[in-house]
Amino acid sequence: MKTVKIGIIGFGYWGPNLARNFFALDGCQVKYIVDLSPARLAAAKKLYPSVNTTDKLETVLDDAEIDAVVIASPVSTHFQFAQKALVKGKHVLVEKPMTRLVSEAEELIALAKKQGRVLMVDHTFLYTGAVKKIKEMIKSDQLGKIQYFDSTRINLGLFQHDINVIGDLAPHDLSILSYLVDEAPASVIATGVSHTDNKVENLAYLTLNYQSAMIAHFTLSWSSPVKIRKTLIAGTKKMVVYDDLEPTEKVRVYDTGFKASESQNLLIDYRVGDIYIPKIEQTEALSALAKDFLAAITTGKAPLADAQKGLAVVRILESAEKSLKNHGQEVKLS
Amino acid sequence: MKTVKIGIIGFGYWGPNLARNFFALDGCQVKYIVDLSPARLAAAKKLYPSVNTTDKLETVLDDAEIDAVVIASPVSTHFQFAQKALVKGKHVLVEKPMTRLVSEAEELIALAKKQGRVLMVDHTFLYTGAVKKIKEMIKSDQLGKIQYFDSTRINLGLFQHDINVIGDLAPHDLSILSYLVDEAPASVIATGVSHTDNKVENLAYLTLNYQSAMIAHFTLSWSSPVKIRKTLIAGTKKMVVYDDLEPTEKVRVYDTGFKASESQNLLIDYRVGDIYIPKIEQTEALSALAKDFLAAITTGKAPLADAQKGLAVVRILESAEKSLKNHGQEVKLS
Amino acid sequence: MKTVKIGIIGFGYWGPNLARNFFALDGCQVKYIVDLSPARLAAAKKLYPSVNTTDKLETVLDDAEIDAVVIASPVSTHFQFAQKALVKGKHVLVEKPMTRLVSEAEELIALAKKQGRVLMVDHTFLYTGAVKKIKEMIKSDQLGKIQYFDSTRINLGLFQHDINVIGDLAPHDLSILSYLVDEAPASVIATGVSHTDNKVENLAYLTLNYQSAMIAHFTLSWSSPVKIRKTLIAGTKKMVVYDDLEPTEKVRVYDTGFKASESQNLLIDYRVGDIYIPKIEQTEALSALAKDFLAAITTGKAPLADAQKGLAVVRILESAEKSLKNHGQEVKLS
């Protein structure tokens, strides 16, 4: 089988992780690493002496040998770089969030379709053993109908200056939510605060309302003294607590539930039962994602983290931003 | 000194705890326990053979020997019972929330002032060793200016039918917030959902916005598979995590902070330092509250959990209810 | 059915718990509470105005109405008081450890048999939901053959002066071990240290060797900055971690094991699978024990915590003491 030749665009925070996984992947060769910073290019060259480094995206896109690009540059460049690459007939894997705007994401999807090329988004979490296990339980109806999804993703972290805490942290949870729950949200309410002069929110809360009795909520912070990565996913049959910081017990399944009953004073039909902690597959998620991208290119099979999932996330982010700027006004999602 | 004679109104869930503490208190005699349920009155009589039991509030209010009443009946009765008692010249300790409406709370405050009687609210948490320790740290400026207050109070609990999860659980956290932070919130946004037919919300989120860069947020649930009672209180100097479920380590102080700086790409001026877990006083909070009520009656000194603190809580609850019923619309607090 | 009349001997640390449970028990009446301290007798009288208090054991034993005594006096008095009570034809429930010496325990067993009276030991843990659940799993062969039992019972606790940390804390774990594992230990090794002038060990380690490949070990301390109550029970099929301090997750079952294989370098046939946390019954163990004592008296059915289990514990304690005094010399158990 022909080796797939790729270029990696951006070698900042996440690029090195993508490079490491694509270098380790059979059937694929990383031919270029692109970055504007000479220091970053030197670092890339030291780790991978065989790779070509350049600060010109065009060099990569004009190379007819190149089959695909992996875009790990700042969010504001995603749309433009992906568009150029698709126009040149390259397959594209783009870092999350896919684009800033819904219109941009839609345009890329149409373009990829027209060009017959793969367009995939790096929603790494969909490839983790924990999320796959929860998806499996939902599919086999072990949890029942999902009632709420409540996620906390907080720590004392880097304050970004071109993206707020929702844009930085929520894509992880929104991609998981979109993957696990079929129903799309009906409206978004976002509140938050900036503790710096640049008006970029470092602490924010996001509520998603649904047509059904489902609700989703996200607590997002760069300013917490403790690190928490915890999601509660409650079904009518069972409830799951997914704690990504647990080394071996990431997923806990509670045989716990409640049921409406019209008793006189208190509704006491709730049930607390056994807890079950399934063994979770330990393979690196990013490696599985890289493999999925390669398979999509060579076999035509749709990848798990496809562009529609990327669009679903952008749709919520765009509305959240609007709500946030209007003091938490409800923004309907069409 | 003259023994203070009191009547306890309501012997349901919380009444027995109040009774136990007032029976144990020197300088005070519980003369009556009132409840509508013969079974509850029998239970009271078995535990305290000396007490008079009755289902008539008037019997207590008409007894000239009675100095004070402790009201632990359903929320909907608080205003009416407290009003009657104050009119008859009794001192009043009322369960939280003080009343349903702000106008009711204000009327009671005016009445108590006119009658020259103590009006106090059972915000028990203000008397815990943990909250007292945090207050002390804030007063001595160890934490700096408070930046946010983020509380999670969730468990699989009794579904009330006459009060939603905000009315049931938020008063605890709102009273703590009002005690610790001097600034009053400027607006309220509340979202939530009911998973039962009776439309009473069992899961809700509350955001309080402030004039300053302060923000407060509350996650409240009767439907969580895990029990959590955790509050993050971040100051510009230090941050506190208050976990009420920890048996001996309720308060953790993080020598951690962040500071705005206009660096080029990332604001990296954050600091992670030592953690300090102060020893917390272990005395029962309700016992201290009972003592404070007695002292207010006998010495005239204002109690810690005074009616103004009760009113501050009702003010937020009333607006939260309005926001909740309007899909999270922002409600300004005058 | 005739009411069983009992006397409680000793109202110090544990006596009040026994009193509370026997007072609450139907079919039984606590007629006497005995203690040498007038202050303790006054405290008993205040809580239970109906009870007779006395500092004379004989008053109770000479009362023909009395069917049974519950002995919660210091360990050094257990043998003598139980003996006297049995001679007078009373049923006996004695605090753990049953006696100081094996010979004493054997004499009491013979005496109880001769007199046709119940002789029971307060090994409360056998009545907990957690231990009952583990016993059930062992009986149904879910765990396979038990390979080891490793218990840690440490905290910063009261330093006793008439009994060392083994005598104080080990009876709990030894009674659980004896209940769960049928095989009796073959020898005992105990080491420890006293950090006080009175030579009473406050920190000790106990190893029990068996004919089979089973081993048991106990870490016991009054001098730990942290409180731990944790036991690992490993079977050839599954392993259990029993943490008595966990409010709701006391028993964790690991689908984990290892198997000898003669591979060249490393024996890697071990298996890490799911974890399961069964729901545990929440009823108070001491109440179930009191009920079991009453049933033994009225129906003749042997109680769970019978004198043979008490003897098994004393046998190990006596040998442990001997080993401890001989710098950890192995002491064989016949």
Add this chain to the structure above:
Amino acid sequence: MKTVKIGIIGFGYWGPNLARNFFALDGCQVKYIVDLSPARLAAAKKLYPSVNTTDKLETVLDDAEIDAVVIASPVSTHFQFAQKALVKGKHVLVEKPMTRLVSEAEELIALAKKQGRVLMVDHTFLYTGAVKKIKEMIKSDQLGKIQYFDSTRINLGLFQHDINVIGDLAPHDLSILSYLVDEAPASVIATGVSHTDNKVENLAYLTLNYQSAMIAHFTLSWSSPVKIRKTLIAGTKKMVVYDDLEPTEKVRVYDTGFKASESQNLLIDYRVGDIYIPKIEQTEALSALAKDFLAAITTGKAPLADAQKGLAVVRILESAEKSLKNHGQEVKLS
């Protein structure tokens, strides 16, 4: 300054970690990697194309350019390889435990002295931020006199076939103990069990007795369903809990203590105070150890993990082995 040229002997489990750190170290060049397995040599060559690989130790020792060797081969070869290297005038860093026998360790020490070469042992833990912090607190007398050292190092791990669980796991804790506590133990008692046919103990307990009231104890297991790496170090002033699995809170200092007093019944002079969690330096310990080895070679300054510390560990291990084979008989250390 002249570059130090080294050869790494053994590229199995730990060798790659040593190689990675020495490759990254300035002032040093890894010239050879030696292993008997062609597969391991191929793996080394792939990672480090510049290195010479060989299965002949002599090739390295006969190369006059080589200044030092790092020995990470099986324990049974440590003595012989280190001896040969010292004879050839090479500096030696040897994996823990230094040798099987005390006599071997002593012979190496004498040889290194005679040859004027560095002899160092890879007790990596001495270079961790946690152990350095605890050492600092002991040195500045914040903890007072150490009363006990109680370590638990258990997990479900690889069963070695040429070394039992004491030889495999205890060197870590014994090196920490020897570093922190000046007094040497007076005697050793070891008990344990093998659950496999090869008689290699997979679960063992070690007690060290001291002339003073100090005691040390070690729980070591390859057969635990849970992973624990926890050490309690109690001083007369303060106590430390060192949990190596905690990502950010490895060291907890308890302002807790007890004091003998001759009260009548119970010694209640114990004290529970604040807890303090110091920030710990995060640098990789093995990198610091490699740097220390290089400095010892180039400057002549004695390394922290010197051969005397290695010998102290071997001394205890040898006696523990003897005690273990004699059913826990006490073995005196001269």
